[in-house]
Amino acid sequence: TRTGDPEVVYGAGKTPDQVVDLLRHLHTAHPDRAALATRLDATALDRVRAAFPEARLDEVAGTATLGPPPTPVGLVCVLAAGTSDARVAREAVHTVEAYGAGVRTITDVGVAGVHRLLAAKEEFDDADCLIVVAGMEGALPSVVGGLTGVPLVAVPTSVGYGASFGGLAALLGMLNSCAPGVVVCNIDNGFGAGVFAARVARRAHAGRGSAGAGETPNGETPNGAAR
Amino acid sequence: TRTGDPEVVYGAGKTPDQVVDLLRHLHTAHPDRAALATRLDATALDRVRAAFPEARLDEVAGTATLGPPPTPVGLVCVLAAGTSDARVAREAVHTVEAYGAGVRTITDVGVAGVHRLLAAKEEFDDADCLIVVAGMEGALPSVVGGLTGVPLVAVPTSVGYGASFGGLAALLGMLNSCAPGVVVCNIDNGFGAGVFAARVARRAHAGRGSAGAGETPNGETPNGAAR
Amino acid sequence: TRTGDPEVVYGAGKTPDQVVDLLRHLHTAHPDRAALATRLDATALDRVRAAFPEARLDEVAGTATLGPPPTPVGLVCVLAAGTSDARVAREAVHTVEAYGAGVRTITDVGVAGVHRLLAAKEEFDDADCLIVVAGMEGALPSVVGGLTGVPLVAVPTSVGYGASFGGLAALLGMLNSCAPGVVVCNIDNGFGAGVFAARVARRAHAGRGSAGAGETPNGETPNGAAR
Amino acid sequence: TRTGDPEVVYGAGKTPDQVVDLLRHLHTAHPDRAALATRLDATALDRVRAAFPEARLDEVAGTATLGPPPTPVGLVCVLAAGTSDARVAREAVHTVEAYGAGVRTITDVGVAGVHRLLAAKEEFDDADCLIVVAGMEGALPSVVGGLTGVPLVAVPTSVGYGASFGGLAALLGMLNSCAPGVVVCNIDNGFGAGVFAARVARRAHAGRGSAGAGETPNGETPNGAAR
């Protein structure tokens, strides 16, 4: 692992016991660093809670974090349309934190309600990098990309049915965005978006003077979901 | 043909001679009715111009109309993001006219420039039916659908490259629109959208009192392309 | 929500508790308006029944309606081939009702039994908008579209197997309909078709004189399924 | 080659010279048997005409036949919606003839004009096998299959655009036909359908008494294209 980055356990396809063992192993080897586990189902979360009472769990995201979080440097803003995309959005949030950037969450901003999005503009316009999560037609990144010049990472989700084809419609929509400078992650890959955005934010913020780094607001919007 | 509807020649896969022969045949049989030919290339348009000097041609749309247009009843509004979608948008415009409804065109309203779209809202909010044409990610119908309750027909275009897959990305985006009540036509099918929207508009307008029908503004927006 | 439209809860991916909470919240805030919940499984329907004894449930459709229905204006006709498409057809029916139009259902009219369809023609020819639901090859809209000039919304269903690919065959068939003026919704999207058709019907009927609106027959055909 | 079957040259991907050479070789080796060449473009047809003035060419089908045709046994009926599917329909017609069955052609019978199809029923109901050619949504076989119990081979064509995907929509529609007993060939494969149908017809007719075989009407319908 590159210095400063957290240890990570990808929980999909692993038994709860394997997850706990891996977390214990990593946490013991690097007690001074955060360890992040993603894609945990209810059983795995229970087992992690029992093994590490001090772990920080998010049942919506399916994530667990152990060990001291890095001091946040720079600010990532995560936007999502609604509750159905919350699992992916929160996976991104916790990944950003574990990779050492601050994070702000704005939810309930869908393309079919463009006025709410406009009202939130000043909340995302000062971020160092945006993560825009959307399912169904995946149009949100195009609209946001037209409102701001902040680097924007789009994450399609598998939310939808019928011709959504498990997130393919959203993925293709984002890849074909008419807003220049939109880049895309795999379907439901909040983790990948979080790693990338945190790297961008930390580099950007480093440049703005390290004094301010500790003060990065790691907050939420009034209509935002809990981090 | 149902009473009042125009005669139609679908030009794709036909030789210029076949198009002229069919138009002559239909126009002779029904001199009191409009005859519309679509999907004409430059050669076919030239041949039609030579054979019928009075024909109304649109080189961008690839269409030709012969014979008296019906009195427009009701109003359809056609929205498109830019010049690249103009061929499809204008095919829709001329179809609406031939099927007997008024039409207004609004262009240069893309999702990545949402303020221009908001500024145009009152121009499309009083229509009886909307046709929204878009390529690439096909997100425009979702945003328009969130701004108005007017029935909305979306037309994906084959404009794009790479993972646009000849309009598939826009088609899937529109089918998965999170704005309720968006319905969709085949890729590049301005004709089908025009037939449908004209039928809706004529029925709606019939109800508002026939006196106003002849006055339906068949106009353009300040930033609109020529019909 | 736009004035007059119902409040809607999309039940897919929500827990029964979330559905009940949302319905209660919406019903309390807008007691004078209908609230519609769709995509409810057996457990969710039971929980809604227990919480709101006055709710109108449809177990085939997986829908629940609370609060006073709007007075129906205009008439939508829903056609479907058989019992296998009933879930989607009834979702459309209840959506039309909640969005304020009258509705008539005609079932048992498949393309492989074209005489029954011809016999039903006068039952759908006076409607303001048609919703045609079909799975497998999705051919019904083409045949109906050839028999009538009423605006027609096609809904493909995921009924089928093998090369039906979860409704893709029906979707492609409908998008390529040779009957002009057929528009299409997402696979299984009875809700979207209902919203669109109700809007068309209310506009059309408004024009025919508001006196008649309350009299719109909200009935069934002799061979029709219950609404 | 099985006894009695014609010699066949598949012209796609061959130079005109190769086609002429192959035809000459086959015709010399089997002067008593028909030799059929398919998928010929204009140049190849010209070269064949020059080399074999007695050859029977069909410029629409892109086929050429040399040598004595077999006596037709049994009757195949080829149905197609319109001129755009004519190339494939005629390839089927000439293949049936070369493989020794009689053939009748019925055109201008699309699903969007079901009354014309009903009027033609008695023309196809006494055939031994049907070939139904259709592009776009490929719905014609379902409607025909609901009207008759004659074995029915469906041929999708690549006619269409957008989400027709080169004939895929028609192919999937036919494979998912709700009419029982519809079987399907590759896209544009009039040849394969002709081989199969001729075999079925000859076997069926053999059973009806060989006396009648020579009398099989090899005719056309009033609204039919030339064979």
Add this chain to the structure above:
Amino acid sequence: TRTGDPEVVYGAGKTPDQVVDLLRHLHTAHPDRAALATRLDATALDRVRAAFPEARLDEVAGTATLGPPPTPVGLVCVLAAGTSDARVAREAVHTVEAYGAGVRTITDVGVAGVHRLLAAKEEFDDADCLIVVAGMEGALPSVVGGLTGVPLVAVPTSVGYGASFGGLAALLGMLNSCAPGVVVCNIDNGFGAGVFAARVARRAHAGRGSAGAGETPNGETPNGAAR
């Protein structure tokens, strides 16, 4: 239903109670005719057995037949490579019987063991129609089609994994068969193949003299599965 054809219940998506009710209804209305139910799972088969002790069940095929079978006319031969395709092959067998043709089954003849197939040639060469069932690469129809001129219906099955994509590989293979005259059904559609083949066989056999009809061997090959 066309005279002489059986009554059919398609069990997929129906409850066991619905299947039993439909069978009872059809059997009571047409006691002199066979009634066939397909796609029955273990529970539905049990319920049918309890309700109709005289029903003929096939647990591999998932079918049940009630009432007097028609006298077989003509002969269909069903070929399949192995036990994994048995469900589809037997659905075809029972459909052929219910539609009034004789049937012979040849199994254990795969393309990777071409000598066994050659040894079985005389067992299928005298049939009136062949049904060839195969999964994975779906190559069997091409090899059989090269060995015989008997009309051949191919049925792809969903047997396979990975890039078989639920039977798509076999379907495409069969549609592209280089053996002329191969026609294809939907994936796993033994029923459709059976209906088609029985129709062909009955017509063929009618011509060979009705005296022999009752004698049609409805047998099995030495290495064949039970009908």
Add this chain to the structure above:
Amino acid sequence: TRTGDPEVVYGAGKTPDQVVDLLRHLHTAHPDRAALATRLDATALDRVRAAFPEARLDEVAGTATLGPPPTPVGLVCVLAAGTSDARVAREAVHTVEAYGAGVRTITDVGVAGVHRLLAAKEEFDDADCLIVVAGMEGALPSVVGGLTGVPLVAVPTSVGYGASFGGLAALLGMLNSCAPGVVVCNIDNGFGAGVFAARVARRAHAGRGSAGAGETPNGETPNGAAR
């Protein structure tokens, strides 16, 4: 256009005259700013050269730039495997320059020659953002992403044949990269990658002290293609 960003003309689907007119219009309106035209074929490039002798053309990239380039801030590194991906790589290079960042190009570094890639590590490890261009299997971003923590934008190209499906294989490979933090653009979209990377680089570099900005090496590697 956002302040400081260049004016851009997307040449695909535009006539050479339209390109020249648009460039002249933009250059006249904003003489102090760069104007970039992309996707120009040989004819369009010739017409641009004739109209604007001072334009900077790249025949491989199909781009033209007019007007004063912005002072480069920060450094983007573009990596590509070979000459076949050069068109896309150079479109990215010129876009980065027009959007105001420095750029370094490293070519001839494919996954099948991993030692050359390792040797180039120090040339890309100090960049602010990487653009990795690859066709065929699209594996290069995974290997590069494993060697460095610099933010990495992957661009699949349509280079390949057969199962490359026009760049789909490379696109899917990049979306599924096992290296964390790889984000992806549309197939052949060097422009989009350039916009994104320049934004990231400028923000990063701003933080490192503005004095150094003008000195950003805009160079090439020893084995690199010309910018």
Add this chain to the structure above:
Amino acid sequence: TRTGDPEVVYGAGKTPDQVVDLLRHLHTAHPDRAALATRLDATALDRVRAAFPEARLDEVAGTATLGPPPTPVGLVCVLAAGTSDARVAREAVHTVEAYGAGVRTITDVGVAGVHRLLAAKEEFDDADCLIVVAGMEGALPSVVGGLTGVPLVAVPTSVGYGASFGGLAALLGMLNSCAPGVVVCNIDNGFGAGVFAARVARRAHAGRGSAGAGETPNGETPNGAAR
């Protein structure tokens, strides 16, 4: 079965009883030869263990082997990135052994950690054939193929999510490998890769002098999984 090759039972789609019966039948008929069963779930493994206490089971691979293994001739090396691909890799290992070649396993060598792969080069460079197993983007064969001239069989796995589409991304990546001489098996087909590689290895080794055959190291790497 060809002389010397093992008897094989493909367990997918078979009941545990069928698996045990087939194994007993094969083992009794050929007591001197190995019998291999693949694709066994936990229940089938238990049943096999109970019936044949001497069987060699691998719970990760889902395989069971009975009877004397052949003397290994030649050496196959199986490479895989991690634990998620272990099921497929071990299926390949046991197949190689049953088909009579020696096998060495190298795991934990992914493309995002290219230095570990380089360190392992001498462990795979002396093999007679390589099997490279990878999911997600499937890039490992390209990198390995660039490091060695040993014949290389790539096996894509269904490990991944989203746009991995059940292994399609890895399959396409491998088919498009820029390393010359990479050949590919079906998704998850460790068995097929094992059969092929063992055949290659045995032929290669035969040529090196039969004396050494018995000495082929059938070992593991320090960081390798158990055979």
Add this chain to the structure above:
Amino acid sequence: TRTGDPEVVYGAGKTPDQVVDLLRHLHTAHPDRAALATRLDATALDRVRAAFPEARLDEVAGTATLGPPPTPVGLVCVLAAGTSDARVAREAVHTVEAYGAGVRTITDVGVAGVHRLLAAKEEFDDADCLIVVAGMEGALPSVVGGLTGVPLVAVPTSVGYGASFGGLAALLGMLNSCAPGVVVCNIDNGFGAGVFAARVARRAHAGRGSAGAGETPNGETPNGAAR
């Protein structure tokens, strides 16, 4: 390049001048080694012929070879059904030769004529590796793989139409082959198959005693195409 392997120029996407320059460069640098250019169109072949009169060209394959060919070691056998697959088969043949193995070609052996294939068995059964080239349904490798235990590399070609989807049908068929031990290359990739097979053959033959290597018959079958 690995010692002994030829220098290779991939001609697709290169101008004739680039091809000639690369060949000259490679040939000058390695005068003792073969240089192979593939995917050359007619113009490129002419230019190569003019520049290097001593070059060995194959107009069907689109290849050119310069410099001394390596002494053939071992024997590869290339099988193909017919003339339509000849381009790919011959690309494989010349690649095998350039990579140092002997090669024998067997053509006119399709699955629909299985007796000719059986008759050729002894011609391919003694080879060290087989390359089986087939388009359309791609079934030939399954049948060959059932007849022999020689390692078999399958190459799908893009020959076909309609649902062949540019070779996808053949590719999927080969990947799903029921014959164990079939491995697959990209569509039309005769080059890749040739590299792999030559490597296998040289290793196998090395073991059989180097004396015989020079004698490897590099011949053709009686019914074979020229190499």
